[in-house]
Amino acid sequence: MRSLYVGRSEAVAARMMGGEIVVISPEDSSLFTLNAVASCIWNSADGDSTLEQIVRNQVCAEFEVGFDAALEDAAAFVREGSQHGILQVSEQPLPRNPQVVLPTPETKL
Amino acid sequence: MASLCSRESERKTTNAANSSFTVDVGGLAICLRVDDPQFLKLLEQRYAGFQSRTRNTVAAFDISLQRMTEDPDEDLAVQTTGSSVYMRRGDFRADWNMKTGRGRIEQAPSPYAIDSVLRVVYSLLLVERGGFLVHSASAITGNKAYLFAGPSGSGKTTMCRLAGSSVHLLSDEISFVLPDGEAYRAFGTPFYGELARPGEAISAPLDATFILRHAPLNRISAMVRSSALHAVMRNILFFAKEPLWLERVLAAALRFIRIVPVRQMEFLPNPEIWKLVA
Numbered sequence: 049m050r051s052l053y054v055g056r057s058e059a060v061a062a063r064m065m066g067g068e069i070v071v072i073s074p075e076d077s078s079l080f081t082l083n084a085v086a087s088c089i090w091n092s093a094d095g096d097s098t099l100e101q102i103v104r105n106q107v108c109a110e111f112e113v114g115f116d117a118a119l120e121d122a123a124a125f126v127r128e129g130s131q132h133g134i135l136q137v138s139e140q141p142l143p144r145n146p147q148v149v150l151p152t153p154e155t156k157l
Numbered sequence: 158m159a160s161l162c163s164r165e166s167e168r169k170t171t172n173a174a175n176s177s178f179t180v181d182v183g184g185l186a187i188c189l190r191v192d193d194p195q196f197l198k199l200l201e202q203r204y205a206g207f208q209s210r211t212r213n214t215v216a217a218f219d220i221s222l223q224r225m226t227e228d229p230d231e232d233l234a235v236q237t238t239g240s241s242v243y244m245r246r247g248d249f250r251a252d253w254n255m256k257t258g259r260g261r262i263e264q265a266p267s268p269y270a271i272d273s274v275l276r277v278v279y280s281l282l283l284v285e286r287g288g289f290l291v292h293s294a295s296a297i298t299g300n301k302a303y304l305f306a307g308p309s310g311s312g313k314t315t316m317c318r319l320a321g322s323s324v325h326l327l328s329d330e331i332s333f334v335l336p337d338g339e340a341y342r343a344f345g346t347p348f349y350g351e352l353a354r355p356g357e358a359i360s361a362p363l364d365a366t367f368i369l370r371h372a373p374l375n376r377i378s379a380m381v382r383s384s385a386l387h388a389v390m391r392n393i394l395f396f397a398k399e400p401l402w403l404e405r406v407l408a409a410a411l412r413f414i415r416i417v418p419v420r421q422m423e424f425l426p427n428p429e430i431w432k433l434v435a
Contacts, residue, residue, distance in 0.1 A: 058400065059398075059400055060400065060403065061400055061403035061404035061406075061407045062407075063404075063407050063408060063411055065382065065383070065386065065411060066382070068383070070383075070386060070407065070411070072390070072403050072406070072407050074398045074399075074400065074403060075398075077390075077395075077398075079386070079387055079390045079391075079407075081383045081386070081387070
């Protein structure tokens with residue numbers, strides 16, 4: 049998993065809610081609320097970066113967490129996300145997903 | 158999108174005026190045209206409280222009654238491509254162009270088929286407008302509306318049966334929610350569950366949503382926002398799987414939970430629970 053490329057699925061809808069991202073899966077309409085670390089991985093899953101790169105360059109840089117522990121948690125998240133169709137993993141770089149996570153209208157309707 | 162029904166009627170025979178029925182839920186009128194007098198009568202009976210004479214309709218369907226041979230219990234399938242919507246179940250097939258408002262329904266002569274088509278159509282019309290159909294009972298008391306959401310068996314119909322005479326029921330099964338400026342409004346619907354009778358065709362500002370759960374006591378408690386979002390999303394009726402629609406539903410739900418309080422309602426099946434509502 050660590051050397052696999054990770055990308056967001058184009059079929060999902062995602063929005064910011066407070067500091068978290070909520071993602072809805074098209075496959076079973078499941079709703080996922082991503083915590084801060086998972087949101088960081090989600091935002092970095094551009095299809096061009098491996099999970100290892102994401103954890104080293106984004107997660108460990110942003111959160112006080114060791115690389116090995118972070119990678120283990122990240123791999124579990126990516127595994128679950130790919131099972132539900134919200135993330136894609138590949139041995140090759142994936143097409144870049146231009147999807148932008150829209151903020152929830154917290155201050156303006 | 159005005160006069161979808163009347164324009165078409167003008168091309169018909171002198172009986173045209175008697176071959177259509179317009180159902181209006183929440184100010185969104187849908188014209189149903191059918192040549193079969195018996196089925197027309199069935200529509201008039203089933204949607205009696207929601208009949209409208211408006212010519213300002215948002216959709217118009219030509220209904221063709223057929224013997225459907227497929228399994229009536231087949232799962233509902235809805236597909237959207239651009240402005241085209243295609244829906245199918247064992248007892249009906251329908252297509253609808255959301256841009257023109259025109260559509261066709263081939264269905265068995267059963268009220269369940271047209272009811273399902275209307276639910277799908279209203280779910281899409283509402284999401285386009287920032288609202289939604291939600292799997293919940295709803296009622297008005299003290300000039301304010303309340304939703305009671307939950308899956309089958311959670312107590313929606315029970316809440317309706319426990320309501321006192323001053324409570325106006327909007328539905329025991331499918332509620333209709335639309336934004337109303339900076340707030341939301343709940344409307345009565347003709348869609349019902351075990352109560353076997355439609356809601357009243359009235360509306361009121363929505364004051365709160367309760368997520369139902371059977372418990373050994375009556376209690377209302379706050380929900381954190383993520384739990385509220387999950388609970389609301391679980392109960393919103395939406396059938397389209399395309400990202401555009403998912404995005405609209407998610408945006409509607411997020412705005413909704415920011416404006417309307419969502420609370421957990423644990424309840425015993427006794428009328429005392431209504432004292433905690435308003």
